[in-house]
Amino acid sequence: MAERVAGPEIERLVQLLARLPGLGPRSARRAVLHLIRKREELLAPLADAMRVAQERIVVCPVCGNIDTSDPCTICRDPRRDPSILVVVETVSDLWALERAGLLNARYHVLGGVLSPLDGVGPEDLAIPALVERLRGGEVREIVLAVNATVDGQTTAHYLADVLFPFGVKVTRLAHGVPVGGELDYLDEGTLAAALERRTVF
Amino acid sequence: MAERVAGPEIERLVQLLARLPGLGPRSARRAVLHLIRKREELLAPLADAMRVAQERIVVCPVCGNIDTSDPCTICRDPRRDPSILVVVETVSDLWALERAGLLNARYHVLGGVLSPLDGVGPEDLAIPALVERLRGGEVREIVLAVNATVDGQTTAHYLADVLFPFGVKVTRLAHGVPVGGELDYLDEGTLAAALERRTVF
Structure with missing residues (x-):
């Protein structure tokens, strides 16, 4: 249905965006409409940035990081x-x-x-x-x-x-209570580690 | 910090993606890593689809719909x-x-x-x-x-x-209980409209 309505180019963009983690079909549609509204400020720069990333990004052969320089x-x-x-x-x-x-x-x-x-x-x-x-x-x-x-x-x-x-x-890394964490929500293992390694105030 | 680490091209892509509705800085980073892992299947086609969208999409002067044909x-x-x-x-x-x-x-x-x-x-x-x-x-x-x-x-x-x-x-459009909706979660206005316009079973 949507393909007939919006043109295959738009539908294709929706389908590709929907494959990103954190976006589903509905939010991909919303993202596409946002992109089209912000064509010059967002859509064009994003298309360029993706093209650049595709051409230049390499996996560092030393450490496995992702970057545009090697190493x-x-x-x-x-x-x-x-x-x-x-x-x-x-x-x-x-x-x-x-x-x-x-x-x-x-x-x-x-x-x-x-x-x-x-x-x-x-x-x-x-x-x-x-x-x-x-x-x-x-x-x-x-x-x-x-x-x-x-x-x-x-x-x-x-x-x-x-x-x-x-x-x-x-x-x-040490185990312990995360900063801002509430004890009530922590598991016993974390609490045990936090207690065991308690420090003088 | 992140710019120095990942190269300005990657950081730029993260920043642009983070401006999409539904994505924040953290999920944009995850999306970029996903895009880089799926460079051929996803990043390249997405860059192309955005380029095509940027070039061809028009707002219909008759109805205001977005499409690649005019009207x-x-x-x-x-x-x-x-x-x-x-x-x-x-x-x-x-x-x-x-x-x-x-x-x-x-x-x-x-x-x-x-x-x-x-x-x-x-x-x-x-x-x-x-x-x-x-x-x-x-x-x-x-x-x-x-x-x-x-x-x-x-x-x-x-x-x-x-x-x-x-x-x-x-x-x-008519007001009423949404299909699959639970009465307990509906406001009084919706319930009143649903009752008033009740139909014979």
């Missing part, structure tokens, strides 16, 4: 401490840590977590590349910044075992 | 009943009615509703164009398919007054 901006940055390597599951996690601006380290993107149920084994993740990066001898600490999920923690344990022979310090 | 597909369709004109607030509403596939009429998009508080008066809507369309004499009924909001109903009353001198039949 990526972080791997090329001489001010980054080369002795700390932060292992993350995905590029989104890397970006989240960078947004927080707390680290001056380099990263290693695993590209997922071990998940026997989903058939994801060590060979499906960037673990050989991680081991390879240790051979230079520069890395002194590996921070396992994986998610606090069952699969994330399984992966952390597996990595700790794999990394043990290299004699690097392997650390992981 | 729009609906206005040009000879099978549409020219005696019924359905007045809607926005193109989204037009599309919603077309998706339902219940009508074989033509449309008129007002481009909003009267809203004194927001400074929207009759001259800001496509009301003169609507009056103009009546001069041909073909239109026998005008269906006011505006939203059941205060502003929508104010606009409907105003239009009914404006259209009265032309002697066309002016109708509006």
Whole structure:
């Protein structure tokens, strides 16, 4: 029905946008109408930005980050401490840590977590590349910044075992009450960790 | 922070996508990562579709619909009943009615509703164009398919007054219980309308 009404070009744009995470068919339609209303300010720049992204974006062969330079901006940055390597599951996690601006380290993107149920084994993740990066001898600490999920923690344990022979310090993120979090909504594991590692006020 | 990390091209794409309704900065980032992972299947076609949309889409000068042909597909369709004109607030509403596939009429998009508080008066809507369309004499009924909001109903009353001198039949959508709706969640006005217009089972 909609195709006949709005022209195939519009319907195609709706269908493509609806495939983005967070947008469904209805919100994709709303987005298309918004784009058309803001043709010069939004639609044209967005089409250009996508074209540029498509042409220039590469996956960094060193760390797995996504960037327009190869190696990526972080791997090329001489001010980054080369002795700390932060292992993350995905590029989104890397970006989240960078947004927080707390680290001056380099990263290693695993590209997922071990998940026997989903058939994801060590060979499906960037673990050989991680081991390879240790051979230079520069890395002194590996921070396992994986998610606090069952699969994330399984992966952390597996990595700790794999990394043990290299004699690097392997650390992981602390558990505790999130800032602004309400105790009432937290699970017992988090509360237990927060209590156990309580600090003097 | 993020700009330095991900390259200005990626950050620009995130910022543009975040301006779409329904996407915020966080979901825009997720969308960009998704686009980059699906570069060939999604990013490239989407860039093309946006380019095509930007070049070809026009607002129909007759009804206000958005299409790639001028006048729009609906206005040009000879099978549409020219005696019924359905007045809607926005193109989204037009599309919603077309998706339902219940009508074989033509449309008129007002481009909003009267809203004194927001400074929207009759001259800001496509009301003169609507009056103009009546001069041909073909239109026998005008269906006011505006939203059941205060502003929508104010606009409907105003239009009914404006259209009265032309002697066309002016109708509006019925109020009642939505299909699948639970009485418990409906307001009294809806329940009153549903009761008043109850039909024999």
